[in-house]
Amino acid sequence: MKTMGLQVLKEFKHLAKEPVVFGLILLCFGLLFWFVIYPLFSVLKTSVLDDAGNFIGLGNYVRFFGNPYFREVLYNTLFISGLATMGALILGTIFAYGMTRTDMPGKTLFMITGILPMITPPFINAFAFILLFGRVGLINNFLSKHFGFTYIIYGWHGIVISQTITTFPLAYLITAAAFSGLDRSMEDSAQDLGARDFRVFYTITLPLITPAILTAALLVFMTNLSAFGAPALLGGGLSVLAVESVMQTLGVMDWGMGTTICIILLIPSFMLFYFQSVYRAKRSYVTITGAPAFAEMRPTPGKVKWPIFGVCCSISLAVVVLYVVIILGGFAKVWGVDGSLTLNHYRLVFGNTWRSIVNSLWMASFGAFLAAFLGLVIAYLVVRKSFLGRKLMDFMGTLPYAVPGTMMGLGFVVAFNRPPLILTGTAAIIILDYTFRRMPFGFRTGISNLKQVDISMEEASADLGARWFFTFRRIVLPLLKPAFIAGITYAFIRAITELTSTIFLVTPRWRVMSVDIYNFVEAGSLGAAAAMSTILMVVVIIWLSLIYRGTGVTVTMFRM
Amino acid sequence: MHHASREHTPVELRNVTKKFGRGKQEVIAVREFSFQFPSGKMITLLGPSGCGKTTALRCIAGFYEPEEGDIIIGDRRVNGIPPYNRPTGMVFQNYALFPHMTIFENIAYGLRVRKFSSREIQEKVKWALDLLQLNGMEGRSPSQLSGGQQQRVAIARVLVNEPQVLLFDEPLSNLDAKLRVYMRGEIRRLQENLETTTIYVTHDQEEAMSISDIMVLMHQGTIEQIGTPLEIYKHPRTEFSAEFIGLTNFLNARIIEVTENQVKLSLYGVELRVQTADQFEIGETVQVVFRPEMIHFSEPKANTIEGKVLEVAYLGPITRYTIETEDGNTIILDDQNPKTLHQRGDKVSSEIDEDSLHIQRSQKEPG
Numbered sequence: 001m002k003t004m005g006l007q008v009l010k011e012f013k014h015l016a017k018e019p020v021v022f023g024l025i026l027l028c029f030g031l032l033f034w035f036v037i038y039p040l041f042s043v044l045k046t047s048v049l050d051d052a053g054n055f056i057g058l059g060n061y062v063r064f065f066g067n068p069y070f071r072e073v074l075y076n077t078l079f080i081s082g083l084a085t086m087g088a089l090i091l092g093t094i095f096a097y098g099m100t101r102t103d104m105p106g107k108t109l110f111m112i113t114g115i116l117p118m119i120t121p122p123f124i125n126a127f128a129f130i131l132l133f134g135r136v137g138l139i140n141n142f143l144s145k146h147f148g149f150t151y152i153i154y155g156w157h158g159i160v161i162s163q164t165i166t167t168f169p170l171a172y173l174i175t176a177a178a179f180s181g182l183d184r185s186m187e188d189s190a191q192d193l194g195a196r197d198f199r200v201f202y203t204i205t206l207p208l209i210t211p212a213i214l215t216a217a218l219l220v221f222m223t224n225l226s227a228f229g230a231p232a233l234l235g236g237g238l239s240v241l242a243v244e245s246v247m248q249t250l251g252v253m254d255w256g257m258g259t260t261i262c263i264i265l266l267i268p269s270f271m272l273f274y275f276q277s278v279y280r281a282k283r284s285y286v287t288i289t290g291a292p293a294f295a296e297m298r299p300t301p302g303k304v305k306w307p308i309f310g311v312c313c314s315i316s317l318a319v320v321v322l323y324v325v326i327i328l329g330g331f332a333k334v335w336g337v338d339g340s341l342t343l344n345h346y347r348l349v350f351g352n353t354w355r356s357i358v359n360s361l362w363m364a365s366f367g368a369f370l371a372a373f374l375g376l377v378i379a380y381l382v383v384r385k386s387f388l389g390r391k392l393m394d395f396m397g398t399l400p401y402a403v404p405g406t407m408m409g410l411g412f413v414v415a416f417n418r419p420p421l422i423l424t425g426t427a428a429i430i431i432l433d434y435t436f437r438r439m440p441f442g443f444r445t446g447i448s449n450l451k452q453v454d455i456s457m458e459e460a461s462a463d464l465g466a467r468w469f470f471t472f473r474r475i476v477l478p479l480l481k482p483a484f485i486a487g488i489t490y491a492f493i494r495a496i497t498e499l500t501s502t503i504f505l506v507t508p509r510w511r512v513m514s515v516d517i518y519n520f521v522e523a524g525s526l527g528a529a530a531a532m533s534t535i536l537m538v539v540v541i542i543w544l545s546l547i548y549r550g551t552g553v554t555v556t557m558f559r560m
Numbered sequence: 561m562h563h564a565s566r567e568h569t570p571v572e573l574r575n576v577t578k579k580f581g582r583g584k585q586e587v588i589a590v591r592e593f594s595f596q597f598p599s600g601k602m603i604t605l606l607g608p609s610g611c612g613k614t615t616a617l618r619c620i621a622g623f624y625e626p627e628e629g630d631i632i633i634g635d636r637r638v639n640g641i642p643p644y645n646r647p648t649g650m651v652f653q654n655y656a657l658f659p660h661m662t663i664f665e666n667i668a669y670g671l672r673v674r675k676f677s678s679r680e681i682q683e684k685v686k687w688a689l690d691l692l693q694l695n696g697m698e699g700r701s702p703s704q705l706s707g708g709q710q711q712r713v714a715i716a717r718v719l720v721n722e723p724q725v726l727l728f729d730e731p732l733s734n735l736d737a738k739l740r741v742y743m744r745g746e747i748r749r750l751q752e753n754l755e756t757t758t759i760y761v762t763h764d765q766e767e768a769m770s771i772s773d774i775m776v777l778m779h780q781g782t783i784e785q786i787g788t789p790l791e792i793y794k795h796p797r798t799e800f801s802a803e804f805i806g807l808t809n810f811l812n813a814r815i816i817e818v819t820e821n822q823v824k825l826s827l828y829g830v831e832l833r834v835q836t837a838d839q840f841e842i843g844e845t846v847q848v849v850f851r852p853e854m855i856h857f858s859e860p861k862a863n864t865i866e867g868k869v870l871e872v873a874y875l876g877p878i879t880r881y882t883i884e885t886e887d888g889n890t891i892i893l894d895d896q897n898p899k900t901l902h903q904r905g906d907k908v909s910s911e912i913d914e915d916s917l918h919i920q921r922s923q924k925e926p927g
Contacts, residue, residue, distance in 0.1 A: 188623055189656035191643040193670035193721060203669075207660045 014386075018468050025387055028378050032396040034421075035436045039411030040403065046414050047259040060260040070244070074264070077240040080159050080231070081224035087164035088220050091315055092171025093213060098308040099172075100179040102300040105309070106316075113316035116323065118169045119540050121497035121514050123229020124533055126162040127521050128322035129153045130233065131329050131530070136336030138325065154236025162230040165318065167223050171216040178212030179205075197301060218272045225268060226404030228500040233521055241265045242406045246503065249410060259414065262407040269402055323537070329530030345531040353516050357535065360513040363427060364496035367434025371495075372487030374435065375442025376480055380472075383450040384458070401440035408437050409501025425507045433505055434495035441494075442487025449483040482551075489547050493540055568599035569634045569647070569724035569757050571620060576629035578615050589615040591781040593629070597774075600755040602748065604768040607778035608804070613761045616778070617727055620759065622646045633725060644673075649723030653730045655714040657702035663713050664698035670721040688716035691750070708739045715747070719754070726751070726758040732767065744771050765805050769793065777801055793851075795918045802849060809855070809891050813848045813919070815840045825919070827912075828885060830863050834917045846919045852880065852894040854916040857908055864909040867891065869902050883908060 050056045064070045095114055098104055117125060132139045133153035140150040153161070186208065190200045228242040235243060241261050249258030329335055333342045350357075378397045382390055400408060412433050416423035423429040457479070461471040499514045506515050513536050520529035578590040590612040597603045605613035618624045620631060622643035631638050638646055658666055667688050671681045689695050692712040702710055711731060718726065728747070732740045748771040751758045762768050768775050769789040777784040777792060785792055785801045796802035799810060816831070817824035823840050824833050827848055840846060858864055870890065871882040881893045881902065893910055902908055 183654065183656065185652045185654060185656035186658060188621075188643070189650070189652055190658075190669065191623075192621055192646075192648065192650045193717065194644045194673040195669070196642075196644055199673065204658060208658075 012388075020469055021381070021385060024377060025381055025385070025393075028374075028381060028393065029389065031374070032378075032393065035432055036396050036399055039408065039415040040399070042415035043259045043262050043407055043411045046255050047263050050256060051254075056256075060256045061264075063257065064260055064264065070261075073239050073241060073244050076156065076238055077225060077242075077265075078268070080156050080163070080240060081221055081227075083160045084163035084167060084224045085217060085221040087160065088168040088171045088224075089213065089217055091164065091168040091311070092173075092216065092220075093175045094308055094311045095168065095172045095315065096176035096179050098312050100176050102305050102308060104300070104305050104312070106312070110312050110316055113319040114169050114172050116169075116319055117166050118173075119493050119497075119544065120323075120537055121229065121499060121517065121533070122166050122223075122227065123233060123499060123518065124326065124497075124537075125165050125319075125322045126158075126230035126233045127517070127526075127529060127533065128325050129158060129162050130521065131325045131335060131526060132321075133158070134336075138336060141336055152236075154234055156238055158234040158236070159231050159238075159240075162234055163224050163227055165315075165322070166227070166230065167220045168315070170223060171220050174216040174219065175209060175212050178209040182208055197304065214276060218276045221272065222269050222402070222404075225265060226406065226500065228406060228503070229518060232518075242404060242500065245406050245410065249413075250504070255414065259410060262404065262410055265404050266407060269404070273402060326530050326533050326537075329526060330534045332527060332530075335526045335530075342527075345527040348528055349531045349535065353511070353513075353532065356511040356513050356516045356532075359427070359510060360496050360536075361539065363431050363510075363512065364434060364492050367431040367495050368438065368488045368491035370431070370435040371438040371491035372442040372484050375439045375444075375487050376446040376484055378439075379443050379446025379450055379483075380476060380480075383447055384455065397443045398440050400437050401444075405437065405498065405500030406504075408433060409504035412501070413504045424505075425509070427510050430502060430505045430510060430512070433501055434491065434498070437498075437501060438491035438494050441490045442483065445483045445486050446480060449480055453479050485547060485551050489544065492543060496536065496540065568755070570599040570632075571597040571725055571757060571759065572630075572632040573597075573616070573620070574630040574632070576616070576619060576626045576631060578612075578619055578624055578626045588781055590619065590626070593781075593783060595776060595783065595786065597757060597759060599757050601773040602751050602758045602760060602771055603774045603776060604760045604762055604772040605776050605778060606762055606765060606768040606804075607784070609763055611778040612781040613763075613778050614729055617650075617729055617759060617761050620725070621648050621650045621727055647724035648727055649718035649721055649725070650727040650729065651711075651714045651718055651731045653733055655702075655710045655734075657710055657713055657717075659702055661701075662698065663694065663700050663702070663705070666702065666713055667698075667717045667720050669717065674721070684720050688720040691719065692716040707735050708743060711735065711743060715750070719750075724757065726756050728758065728760040728762075730761055730763065732762075732764075740767070747771065769805075777804065779804075794916065796849065797920065807852050807892050809848075809850050809852065811848045811889060811891070812845055815842055815844045815846060818842055823919070828865050828887070830865055830912070832863075832912060832914055832917060834914070834919050836919060838920075840919075840921075844921075846921060848912075849918045849920060850912060850916060852892040853878075853896070854913045855891065855893050855910050856913070857893070857895060857900055857902075858911040860909040864911050865891070866907070866909055869904055869906045869908055872902065872904060881908075883910065 047060055048055060048057060050059070095110070099107055099110060099114070129137075130153065131137060133151055134140070135152065137150075137153070140152070144150050182205065186204050187200050190204045195203065226242050227240075228246065231238075231240040232243045232246075239247065242265065245258045245261040245265065247258075248254045248261060330345050331341050331343070332338070333340045333344070375397070378393060381387075382394050382397070412429055413424060416429055423432070457475055458471055461475045462468075466474070496512075497514055499518055502512055503515055503518070506512060513532055517529050517532045517536070520526070520532060573593050573595055576590055576593040577588065580587045580589055593612075593616055605616060607613050615624060619626050620633070622638065622641060622645075625640065633647060658669070661669070664685055667685045668681050671684055676684070685698070689698060692715055694709065694712055694716060697705065697709065697713070702713065705713065711734075714731070731747070732743055735743060744767055747760075751771075760768075760771065772789055774786065775789055775792055776786050779800050784804075785797045787795075792801060793805055796805055796808065802808035802810070811827060813825040813827040813832070815823050816826050818840055821837065822833060822835055824831060825846065825848070826832075832848070834848075855865075860866065865885060867883040867885045869881055870884045873880045878894045878896050879901070881895060883891045883893055885891060891910070
């Protein structure tokens with residue numbers, strides 16, 4: 001106890017010599033407490049209060065589990081998320097195997113279609129499914145005319161299909177990283193010992209990437225659990241937890257129940273995180289790669305290659321069709337009824353909702369900048385400085401990643417609609433939501449970049465007489481530039497396409513594109529929704545290509 | 561338990577060429593490689609990184625398919641045959657132990673593939689564990705073993721399948737210096753006992769010299785020289801060979817007399833007689849090749865080379881002098897007598913050991 005006290009004292013003395021660092025640590029703690037912990041705590045607090053603000057313990061939770069309707073919602077959520085996760089994992093793993101381990105043709109195209117669903121609003125393909133399989137959907141019109149039946153997408157199966165398409169890229173990226181990180185000599189060695197291709201796959205390759213598949217399963221499942229857009233659009237009378245928490249709060253104004261549902265939604269996520277960390281601690285395969293001088297792709301046997309190619313083609317075709325349909329939808333007079341071309345929807349969108357486009361652009365840019373910057377500062381402090389509460393800062397910096405968007409949005413509403421700080425109805429609350437919700441990505445990227453940069457460079461700078469700030473500005477920041485660019489790009493794309501938490505925060509004055517698209521679809525203005533979606537996709541693609549042209553940095557869209 | 565791999569299997573590469581990449585990025589990793597690896601011997605492929613030695617090895621194992629040429633193991637041409645059907649066993653540079661299996665399961669892997677009964681598997685794994693002194697390790701996982709133990713497991717995993725040809729791809733490069741020396745002795749002893757044809761890739765000339773029956777020195781995808789360690793050491797055929805095997809002096813001299821199997825030449829006015837089978841003509845300029853330990857200090861007399869000490873380096877058992885000759889060339893001289901200490905700038909005389917001289921036609925280093 002005494003030595004710990006001494007240790008703290010020593011650290012404090014050390015920090016006192018670097019007042020800028022000390023100030024930064026205090027500032028970051030303050031921000032994280034105020035904009036991460038306090039909103040989440042507010043959600044928890046609201047869930048144990050009644051409307052009048054009296055403490056009722058677990059009353060809301062009892063009410064939740066006592067009600068057959070809510071139990072049904074919980075069951076739906078788990079069932080739909082489970083199915084969509086399985087679908088995404090199977091498609092993603094096959095896709096990843098094909099891309100990394102075979103010499104199949106068309107990889108460049110597959111790479112684009114494998115990423116596209118990640119850089120567009122997660123609910124946009126649900127909307128595309130409505131355009132195809134809705135009541136006036138293109139394919140349904142065709143089917144009923146020629147075959148006398150239709151496939152209506154609304155219902156659990158629609159959500160599962162849509163979420164599978166939305167989340168398979170995540171599974172693909174994680175397992176692809178594992179496949180390419182896998183030491184080739186393992187498989188070579190198994191072959192050398194006499195094992196044929198299939199045996200090598202199931203005795204060596206599959207067991208070795210199982211941890212990555214489980215990680216993917218966890219992240220995909222969490223994404224599916226907290227999905228709001230697709231279930232809300234395709235539910236057709238069926239509800240899931242994320243949708244229900246919005247309904248209970250914004251719809252029937254039962255804040256106690258809405259926040260309770262958020263907390264319940266959080267439980268499976270935390271449990272899965274826990275199991276995964278236990279599992280990973282038990283078996284993580286660190287392999288040192290002594291790659292052969294030339295990594296040559298050996299010809300893949302046709303009986304393996306062509307089925308995988310077929311799967312990849314089908315997924316890619318589906319993705320391409322979905323996006324083409326959205327673009328077409330923006331130019332069709334009345335979707336499914338009158339197919340003649342028109343610019344009316346664009347005229348309408350640019351006329352009535354011009355403000356949303358402008359808002360989305362500057363708020364997402366500003367929020368993304370703050371997210372990337374703050375993420376890097378916290379990463380720097382956590383990796384390079386030693387202070388009391390470093391682990392806590394690390395935890396708080398990662399926390400928003402594990403929290404469903406609805407909870408973050410709801411948290412901001414309940415925390416900042418009352419003193420000491422009232423932010424509801426302002427642009428600031430949306431920007432801060434973007435900042436803190438997307439900060440973990442820049443933070444984790446910063447951590448891994450910093451760990452790769454030898455501290456001796458900073459020591460050399462100090463040795464040459466530079467003070468802390470000079471070193472930070474001239475040495476650390478330039479080295480962190482790639483992490484910053486990755487962080488800001490990711491945050492921008494995720495912010496501008498974000499729906500689940502923003503939907504709580506928008507007001508008529510501060511509307512944004514993603515929420516507008518959702519409202520258009522809900523109101524049945526499919527043409528306007530399609531036009532707005534197209535504009536949003538164009539914005540994202542321009543942003544990405546500017547970043548790529550300007551810096552040559554390609555951005556990984558996930559980080560574990 | 562007896563071991564059945566004593567049947568001797570030669571390996572032959574005929575005109576093997578392996579290329580990577582296409583068009584402008586094409587790299588020829590191995591070019592027209594022809595050599596018959598004698599059966600039951602330890603043959604090293606030696607050379608700097610990028611010389612094609614690992615590529616040649618991987619062609620034999622079946623991981624690369626050469627564009628041209630034949631690979632023959634025993635009396636069978638194995639081109640096009642996948643690795644799992646070749647009678648080779650390869651020890652990888654990073655061991656490639658399967659991290660999700662125990663040591664026992666790692667060693668038993670090849671036996672399970674070949675569908676041995678569980679009793680046979682027990683017996684054979686036991687034999688391999690004994691042979692590599694790994695008893696008691698069978699239940700552990702690879703990450704719980706030291707580098708040297710992992711290396712033994714990798715060897716055991718290969719030997720248990722009784723391969724006709726053993727392949728080693730820089731197996732010792734992940735071990736520390738002391739263990740490396742110990743393990744190479746172990747590998748050599750194993751090979752001598754089993755008499756399995758063994759092809760061993762390394763970039764370490766000392767390692768190669770200490771374990772090889774035959775060394776194949778490679779450079780830029782081609783064979784530079786083949787011979788026993790002593791042959792290559794004493795008579796490096798090219799400057800590359802000489803320099804790769806260790807420091808060597810190259811000096812120009814002129815032939816002044818030719819008799820059968822012997823020439824007389826003049827080096828800085830010093831007359832030397834050298835045995836040679838090659839034909840030379842009087843007046844021709846040749847390169848005299850000798851190693852630093854084949855020249856020693858002496859009193860100035862008729863047959864000595866005069867020079868000035870340029871650098872002195874104390875290397876423990878020897879002192880290495882760099883001597884500048886009167887025409888500005890340098891000679892390296894390793895002196896094993898600690899009493900004869902010369903200083904920088906000292907004028908010294910030295911005498912070449914005629915018997916260990918080697919001469920060759922003057923040639924320019926490629927590039």
